[in-house]
Amino acid sequence: MPRHGLDHRGVLFVLSSPSGAGKSTIARMLLAGDDDIAMSVSVTTRPPRAGEVDGKDYHFVDVPRFKEMVAEGELIEWAHVFDHRYGTPEKPVLDMLAAGRDVLFDIDWQGAQQLFQKAGGDVVRVFILPPSVEELGRRLASRGTDDEDVIAGRMQRAASEISHWDGYDYVLINDDVDQCFEEVRTILQAERLRRSRQTGLIGFARKLMSATA
Numbered sequence: 490m491p492r493h494g495l496d497h498r499g500v501l502f503v504l505s506s507p508s509g510a511g512k513s514t515i516a517r518m519l520l521a522g523d524d525d526i527a528m529s530v531s532v533t534t535r536p537p538r539a540g541e542v543d544g545k546d547y548h549f550v551d552v553p554r555f556k557e558m559v560a561e562g563e564l565i566e567w568a569h570v571f572d573h574r575y576g577t578p579e580k581p582v583l584d585m586l587a588a589g590r591d592v593l594f595d596i597d598w599q600g601a602q603q604l605f606q607k608a609g610g611d612v613v614r615v616f617i618l619p620p621s622v623e624e625l626g627r628r629l630a631s632r633g634t635d636d637e638d639v640i641a642g643r644m645q646r647a648a649s650e651i652s653h654w655d656g657y658d659y660v661l662i663n664d665d666v667d668q669c670f671e672e673v674r675t676i677l678q679a680e681r682l683r684r685s686r687q688t689g690l691i692g693f694a695r696k697l698m699s700a701t702a
Contacts, residue, residue, distance in 0.1 A: 495687055495688075495689030495690060495693055496589065496687075496688045496689035497589050497681070497686050497687045497688055497689065498586065498587075498589060498611065498686045498688055499585060499586040499587075499588070499589050499590045499591045499592060499611070499686075500526075500591045500592070500611065500613055500677065500680050500681060500686065501582070501586065501591075501592050501594065501604060501608055501611045501612045501613065502526065502591055502592065502593050502594065502613050502615070502677055502680070503594045503596060503600075503601045503604065503612060503613065503614045503615060503657075504516055504593070504594065504595055504596075504615050504617065504673070505595075505596060505597055505598055505600075505601050505614070505615070505616050505617070505650075505657065506616060506617035506618070506619075506650075506663070507618075507619065507625065507643070507646070507647035507650040507651055508629065508643045508646070508647070509619065509625050509626075509628040509629040509643065509647075510617050510618060510619040510625060510628075510663055511617055511619075511628075511663040511666055511669065512595055512617050513595055514666060515617065515663075515666065515669060515670050515673055516528070516593055516595045518666075518670045519593060519670070519673060519674065519677070520593065522674075523674075523677075525590065525591055526590070526591040526592070526593050526677070527585060527590055527591070527592060527593065528592075528593050528595070529577050529581075529582055529592050529593060529594050530544070530545070530546070530547065530548060530578075530581075531547055531548070531575050531576060531577055531596075532547065532548040532549075532550055532555060532558065532564065532567075532574075532575070532576045532577070532578060533547045533548070533549060533550070533573060533574065533575045533576075534549075534550060534551065534552050534555050534573050534574045534575075535549075535571075535573035535575075536549070537549055548578070552574070555567075555574050555576065558576065558578075559576070562579070563578060563579060563580070564576035564577060564578060564579060565577045565578070565579035565582055565583075565603070565604060565607055565608070566596065566599075566600040566601075566603035566604045566607070567600070567603070568596075568597060568599035568600050568603075570597055570599075571642075571646075575596070575600070576600075577594065577596070577600065577604070586608075586611060591677070591681070597650065598616075598650060598653035598656060601614050601656070601657070602656060610685065613658055613659075613676070613677070613680045614656070614657040614658045614659070615657060615658065615659045615660075615661065615673060615676060616653075616654050616656075616657035616659070616660045616661070617660075617661050617662075617663050617669065618651065618654065618660065618661065618662045618663065619662075619663060620662055620663065620664035622644075622647075624664075625644065625647060626640070626644055629643055629644065659676050661673065
């Protein structure tokens with residue numbers, strides 16, 4: 490919410506990490522405790538998993554429709570991830586941003602790079618690292634959702650994903666999920682207070698100056 494009733498511009502808040510490092514868990518914690526940030530709902534060509542709802546978890550589309558959205562410029566970012574396509578519809582994101590809402594993105598480095606190229610100063614990028622390769626493998630196995638071949642593929646991909654850590658504004662090590670969440674929340678709160686995002690400050694300062702002149 491705007492502080493002191495001042496207008497402000499929203500933050501495009503990106504969380505990225507290798508699969509299993511904790512970004513989705515922290516994203517859920519952030520959404521549960523903060524009414525001023527909303528999750529960006531991605532479009533994907535992968536089939537729904539058990540319990541997923543179209544339009545809430547993802548917008549599920551076929552490959553021809555996804556290609557059409559790319560060709561028409563409807564996606565602010567998109568990428569191939571694990572043999573499927575994922576992307577972010579641009580219009581709802583820009584609408585929320587202009588209304589002063591913060592938008593949360595759970596996307597990989599490719600999407601983060603594209604988003605930054607298009608939205609620049611509105612984007613805050615946070616990369617989450619696991620404390621060790623061994624712990625990353627343990628977390629992936631403990632989820633119980635993937636077979637050994639899928640886990641091996643995710644572990645192999647992790648090295649490539651981690652190599653892009655230096656393309657982010659903040660880099661955190663998730664050795665304790667509660668502490669990492671507090672660090673993420675602190676970053677978001679600080680970024681909300683940047684002068685460039687508080688668009689009502691100019692008028693507020695001028696009003697103060699004229700009242701004391």
